[in-house]
Every structure is written in C-alpha cells, then in structure tokens.
Amino acid sequence: MPDRAPQTVERRLPTEEARELLALVRDIAEREIAPRAAEEEDAGRFPRELFSLLSSSGLLGLPYASEYGGGDQPYAVYLQVLEELAAARLTVGLGVSVHTLSCHALAGFGTEEQRAAHLPAMLGGGLLGAYCLSEPASGSDAASLRTKAVREGDEWMLTGTKAWITHGGIADFCTVMARTGGEGPKGITAFLVPGDAEGLSAAAPERKMGMKGSPTAQLHFDGVRIPDARRIGEEGQGFAVALSALDSGRLGIAACAVGLAQAALDQAVEYARERRQFGRPIADFQGLRFLLADMATRIEAGRALYLEAARLRDEGRPFGRQAAMAKLFCTDAAMQVTTDAVQVLGGYGYTADFPVERYMREAKMLQIVEGTNQIQRMVIARHLVGPESR
Structure with missing residues (x-):
C-alpha cells in the first residue's frame, strides 16, 4: 500500500x-x-x-x-x-x-x-536554512555550548562544532549560537553564517533509524570569519533569541507530529476496511474499532492543542507553556498512534511493504528534537510552580 x-x-x-x-x-x-x-x-x-x-x-x-x-x-x-x-x-x-x-x-x-x-x-529565493544550537556535549543543557566567536575588528571568528543539525551540509545559511562572553546563557550571541563560508564543513550524515531522507550532521567551524553586520541582536542576547525561536519551532514539531499520526490513522482505517478475517472485514471487530477510535481522539486533541497555542501567538499573548504542552502531547500521541497502526496491520505492519513501520520509526525522532519531551515537562512545571530550588 x-x-x-x-x-x-x-x-x-x-x-x-x-x-x-x-x-x-x-x-x-x-x-x-x-x-x-x-x-x-x-x-x-x-x-x-x-x-x-x-x-x-x-x-x-x-x-x-x-x-x-x-x-x-x-x-x-x-x-x-x-x-x-x-x-x-x-x-x-x-x-x-x-x-x-x-x-x-x-x-x-x-x-x-x-x-x-x-x-x-x-x-x-530558493534557499534552505539550518538552526545551529546543539553541540556534541551540549544538548538539553543548551546554555553550556562551547562554540566560540571572537571579535577581531569588524569581524568575528567562529570556532567549534555543532551537532544534530538538520540540513547539515546542504543548508545555504545557518543561524548559529556562539559564546562571545562568560559562561552561561548571558555569554551567547546569534550569527547568520553563509552555508559556503570558508572554514565551515560538515561531517558525514548521522545514520538514523528513521528520517533517512533528511540529512542530520555535525557542522565544524574552523576559524569561520563573518562581518559584524551578520551578528543578530545584541551581544549576549543569543540565548534569548534561541529560546524565542524554539517556542515557535515546538509548535512546528507538534503540527508535523499530528500530520504523521493522521497519515498512520488513514492507512490503518483503509487496511481495516479491506482486510477480511473470519468472513468479514476486521473493521467489524469491536477491539479494533476501539483502537481506531482512540487513535482518532488523540489526533483531534493534539490538533486542538497546537491550534490553541498558535491562536495565542497570533494574538501576541504568551504561548510558551502551551507550545511545550503541544510539543509534548502531539509527539507522544504520534508515537502511540503509529505504534497502534502497526498493530492494526499485524504482520504486514512490520514490513516495509506498508508505510506504517516507517511512520513509527519517524515518530520516535519527534519526541527528541527541539527539546526532548522530558524538557517539555520541565518547562511546563516551571510555568506552574516556578523554577527548581538550587
């Protein structure tokens, strides 16, 4: 199929x-x-x-x-x-x-x-971008990034490695967060780096369980020089820039998760109508009908959640908590729905002849990118009860 x-x-x-x-x-x-x-x-x-x-x-x-x-x-x-x-x-x-x-x-x-x-x-203009925040030793703890930008007159020299970069090696431009000051979030600045800048190179793409058509690679900055005119925002403002982008980006991941789950449900419903066992379509069996009903409900709930967060954003109101909720719920729902779709198709669902096994492998990635779902729970909890005691 x-x-x-x-x-x-x-x-x-x-x-x-x-x-x-x-x-x-x-x-x-x-x-x-x-x-x-x-x-x-x-x-x-x-x-x-x-x-x-x-x-x-x-x-x-x-x-x-x-x-x-x-x-x-x-x-x-x-x-x-x-x-x-x-x-x-x-x-x-x-x-x-x-x-x-x-x-x-x-x-x-x-x-x-x-x-x-x-x-x-x-x-x-036909260009494609990459977002460069994560590093080999700086994932969920993004504020500990080590890529450095040192000012030399009207230029900056960038040195370091970014990791898990979608479009790494093929992007025409990169939004890069680099350290220009002391430790912590206040020492980070954002830069716009051309994809063909001298000293910028990409490692071999990561070998992933899913999303094989989307290149993910490390980017190496070996003394990449860019003019100060490509610094975005003020010095030390980069972490705030990064978090603002991620609030909106998490809604993008939520919408993608709902789309993937919808595709899995569509395949499961079509198969259930066509597949016959014991003399009738398997869609007649109550156990399977309940499974499909739960899948559809998760999708509708996820769609409503990301649209509500988007409405707040469009109105200029705070939406960070709702964005974290949408990313968390929608990607968890996609993982559950795609797993259930494989179950509906039985043995066929485990083969590459049907796309649901690929959907399940792809759904796992959505629970990780742009802040793992554990990080989303931390964000939501901080909105509810404040930051953790130190």
Whole structure:
C-alpha cells in the first residue's frame, strides 16, 4: 500500500486566501510528495527540488511579513500547512519547520537593514536554512555550548562544532549560537553564517533509524570569519533569541507530529476496511474499532492543542507553556498512534511493504528534537510552580 495524501480534515481557516493556500498544499502533497516518499526515504534521498518548488510557491516564508518576501499568514494557518506536508512526507514537513525556525532570529531580532539584505532570499529565493544550537556535549543543557566567536575588528571568528543539525551540509545559511562572553546563557550571541563560508564543513550524515531522507550532521567551524553586520541582536542576547525561536519551532514539531499520526490513522482505517478475517472485514471487530477510535481522539486533541497555542501567538499573548504542552502531547500521541497502526496491520505492519513501520520509526525522532519531551515537562512545571530550588 503506497503513501498517499491524508484524508481531508476539516480546518479552521479564517479567509478564502487561506483555504486556497491549503488546497494548493494538498495538491502538491498528492502529486509531488506522497507518491515518491517511500522510495526516496528508503534510498536516503533529500528532495531538494521539492523545496525549490515550495519556495517558488511561496510556502517557505508563510508566517513572515510580505515586505520581506513572506506570506503574511497567521501561525495557525502556517501550522496546518505543515501538518499537510508532514502527512505526505515527514522529511518535507520537518524541513519546512526547520527552515522557518532558521529564519526566526533574523526576522524577530535583526535590524531593518539586515532584514532587507537577507530575508527576501531566505524566504522566497530558493534557499534552505539550518538552526545551529546543539553541540556534541551540549544538548538539553543548551546554555553550556562551547562554540566560540571572537571579535577581531569588524569581524568575528567562529570556532567549534555543532551537532544534530538538520540540513547539515546542504543548508545555504545557518543561524548559529556562539559564546562571545562568560559562561552561561548571558555569554551567547546569534550569527547568520553563509552555508559556503570558508572554514565551515560538515561531517558525514548521522545514520538514523528513521528520517533517512533528511540529512542530520555535525557542522565544524574552523576559524569561520563573518562581518559584524551578520551578528543578530545584541551581544549576549543569543540565548534569548534561541529560546524565542524554539517556542515557535515546538509548535512546528507538534503540527508535523499530528500530520504523521493522521497519515498512520488513514492507512490503518483503509487496511481495516479491506482486510477480511473470519468472513468479514476486521473493521467489524469491536477491539479494533476501539483502537481506531482512540487513535482518532488523540489526533483531534493534539490538533486542538497546537491550534490553541498558535491562536495565542497570533494574538501576541504568551504561548510558551502551551507550545511545550503541544510539543509534548502531539509527539507522544504520534508515537502511540503509529505504534497502534502497526498493530492494526499485524504482520504486514512490520514490513516495509506498508508505510506504517516507517511512520513509527519517524515518530520516535519527534519526541527528541527541539527539546526532548522530558524538557517539555520541565518547562511546563516551571510555568506552574516556578523554577527548581538550587
């Protein structure tokens, strides 16, 4: 059974423009993404040409201002686009989410001159971004990063290694957090680094259990020199920049998780209707019907949670707690739903002839990226009862 675009889901779309946008996305997903997803993931092939198509279609800058080449779309609409893309192929949905995350620092904290100089190409010029925060010894404890940026006149020299970088080795630009001062979060600054900068190199891509079409690699900065004009925000503001981006990025991961879970449910429902045992479709058996009902309920709850967080963001209200909740719930739901989908298909679900085994492997990654789900629980608890005693 091949991959296919997900079943049409009722959407909360505020305008006719948004409805036409989602129709465009569904058409691209059905014609260009889903038919080749299984083959290309198995081959570990990154679909760069699809990202060129998405860029030319205006889909790589949806939540950003049109004056810089963006789409002026509310975050709630952008996230529903991500869900559709992820349902067709997670490598594509996650790639768009990471690219959007990579543009956040410049869009939110750059000067007018910086935005005018760089954002149009980043949002609509066919470029692809990478977000560089994690390091080999600095994952959940991001404030302990060691990559250094030393100022030399009007330039900065970056030295260090970033790890677990989506689009590592193929990105056209990188948003990089580096240490410019003392230890801790106040000594970190953000920089916009060209992907072809001299001294920047990528290690071999990581060998992963899923998401094989999405390259993840270490990036080595060996005396990379960039002008001060590519510093984003003030010196020492980089950690705040990083956390602001992650609040929004977690909603992107939540939407991707819901899309992946929806694709798994669609496959399970179709199989249950067609597969016959004991003289009737297995969809007739109450135990399986209850399983499908639970899967659908988790998906609807996750979708409602990420849309509520997006609504708060669109209204300019605090949404960090809700973003952490959405990332936590939606990715846990995706792991459960994809596991249940394998169970519905039985032995066939464990084979590569059906996509649900791939969905299950991909879902595991979503519980880890952009803050593990244990970190999300810490974030939520701090909103409830304050920081831990030291």
